[in-house]
Amino acid sequence: MALENELAATLRAIRKQRGLSYSELNEATFRTTLSLIERAKTGVSFSKLAELAKALDFDLIALVALCVALERGESVGDALATASQELAAFAEAGGIELQQAQMEGKKLAKRPAGMPPKIQNMQAVLKLKAQGKTQAEAVRLLGLSQSSVQRYWHLE
The missing domain is CATH 1.10.10 (Arc Repressor Mutant, subunit A)
Structure with missing residues (x-):
């Protein structure tokens, strides 16, 4: 699930809805990156995606939900309902505690070298x-x- 095309379409739509041109966005390198992403010519890291959402003043979760819904061919509401069910199951199975145990304050906790035990x-x-x-x-x-x-x- 690469979602390059869905991300490109979603970013174009957000930028057009907000009436933003490339020249109105922060840095020249950022404008170039956005242009490549909007043409589905490059992938994007999660941190870059978060930066894009912030620059467009758009919620990151909403951005991802729009992309996933488009890829699945379903409504955003259905995509969010599926995500909500998955999050509830994750939490019920102790996933939130496991997730929090992977952090030490704001830093990722170290784990032993090598593959984790099965x-x-x-x-x-x-x-x-x-x-x-x-x-x-x-x-x-x-x-x-x-x-x-x-x-x-x-x-x-």
Whole structure:
């Protein structure tokens, strides 16, 4: 879901609705970037998208909702209803707490180097360990690599 065309159409519409020309926008580099995005000639980072929304005095969530609705071929209300349901399910499953735990104040919390553990695999290895199985048996029974089993084996 790249959304370049939908973003281009949405930005054009917002700029035209607001009666803004390129010359009325801040910096020359910003005008060039907006021109490329409005022609679907370049992608955009999330931070650049937030800057664009701010420069156009348009809510970022509304901007994204408009793009997603256009891509899905549905109303903005339906796109927002789907998003609201997803957010509710995320919150109910403890996602908000998990999200907040990833931050230390306004900074991203550090995480250990390497790939994060796969919880189901880790639990399966530790269960076999508790049952008295060997690492080799865990490798064979679970189909995991020896290095993965060894890493999970020594967590407790």
